[in-house]
Amino acid sequence: MKVGDLVTLKNLHPEWGSMALVIKIHITKWGTGQIYLIAGGSPTPQSIPWVGRDQYIAEASSESR
Numbered sequence: 304m305k306v307g308d309l310v311t312l313k314n315l316h317p318e319w320g321s322m323a324l325v326i327k328i329h330i331t332k333w334g335t336g337q338i339y340l341i342a343g344g345s346p347t348p349q350s351i352p353w354v355g356r357d358q359y360i361a362e363a364s365s366e367s368r
Contacts, residue, residue, distance in 0.1 A: 335353060
């Protein structure tokens with residue numbers, strides 16, 4: 304997964320929608336961090352924890368093909 308990818312979301316509130324665009328990934332040297340997304344038509348980014356990405360992201364579709 305990288306910035307610019309579309310991801311399929313799971314286990315989140317329905318207002319987030321089912322798809323999101325990854326706009327930033329911040330990972331610390333300790334392996335924690337955040338994935339920032341544009342989802343659900345909201346102009347403000349939402350974020351999910353890097354360590355919980357498998358719980359909230361079902362699939363990533365690369366846009367750089």
